[in-house]
Amino acid sequence: MQTQTHPLVSPTLGTTRSIVSFHFGDERGEKIYIQASLHADELPGMLVAWHLRRRLVEIEAAGQLRGRVVLVPAANPVGLSQQWLGRMVGRFDANTAQNFNRNFYDLSALIMPGIEAKLSDDPDQNRSVIRAAMRSALDEQTPGTELESQRLALQRLSYDADVVFDLHCDWEAVMHVYTNPDRWEEVEPLARYLQAHASLLALNSVGNPFDEIHSFCWSDLRARFDERYPIPHSAISVTVECRGQTDVTHDYARQDAEAIIAYLQHRGVIDGPAPPLPDLLYPATPLAGSEPITARSSGVLVYHAAPGDWVNAGDTVAEVIDPLTDTVQVLTASVAGVLYARHVARFATTGMVVAHVAGATPFRDGALLSA
Secondary structure, three states: OOEEEEOOOOOOOOOOOOEEEEEEEEEOOOOOEEEOOOOOOHHHHHHHHHHHHHHHHHHHOOOOOOOOOEOOOOOOOHHHHEEEEOOOOOOOOOOOOEEOOOOOOOHHHHHHHHHHHHHHHHOHHHHHHHHHHHHHHHOOOOOOOOHHHHHHHHHHHHHOOOOEEEEEEEEEEEOEEEEEEHHHHHHHHHHHHHHHOEEEOOOOOOOOOOHHHEEEEEEEEHHHHHHOOOOOOEEEEEEEEEEOOOOOHHHHHHHHHHHHHHHHHHHEEEEEOOOOOOOOOOOOOOOEEEEEEEOOOEEEEEEEEOOOOOOOOOEEEEEEEOOOOEEEEEEOOOOEEEEEEEEOOOOOOOOOEEEEOOOOOOOOOOOOOHH
């Protein structure tokens, strides 16, 4: 294992922060990139990364690694530093109010002006040419703020990975994943090993979140050039939602780390027979079919459905009770599917999204992710 430190732009006098990455294996085989806690207050993935690091040390020492693994257990030192009245505020940058998991560089846009002249009839050569162009384009960027330098550092570590894992969690949730529909066939074994209750598919959910900028750029290039030049699918990227914010336990983290190890064995990145594939708990569904259940007025929030429950259209998900007017607002699902996440709060404000249900039929467009 090698350790690398990536200094960020200093935000104030006397203050510097860095991203630390751990590197395993060598140039053989696939490159795997795994990061955790890009939303700094989402800590289950950080514990998963700790278990993964210990396992990868063993696997590398045993000579079983047939590729490269880059592990970043704490991807957001900026967010980790944001403490307010004893609570971490790690989802949004305090200076700009920007979501830490948005506004990464659109790689296809960066390389588009000059890439066509370098493409050929050889898909492997095209992959190398495109990755070299990505590297050059990222090297040309000059971040002006600490936040920009954090985004750039993470992309420089991950742009050429064959598989990207971005470990997150929700408020209260069951295990679920987000990925590109073009790569679902290769991601499905991971969803099986993780025992995901929902697998949400979107090509471009808008906003350039970290996982999408890796796989979407290849889908975009294929759409633009594949009739003239063969562009291989060259990046699988997955957001893994490791249940809810309080699900920080060794049992869960060890289980999730072993699921990722099993997936890497399945891909041949780690020697050894992969465990048998479990059943897929539920079919993949489009993110555009996911229903946000929204409170229409304020009050005490009382749930009737828990994460992991199957709800049918018309089923009651929650009640919002106004003790001043003695009114009860009943929140129902309009689609059938798994309730995969819900808000941790028990007081609803008007317009607050309190839960999400994974419906099978697309009905939304535009920005599909929550803020």
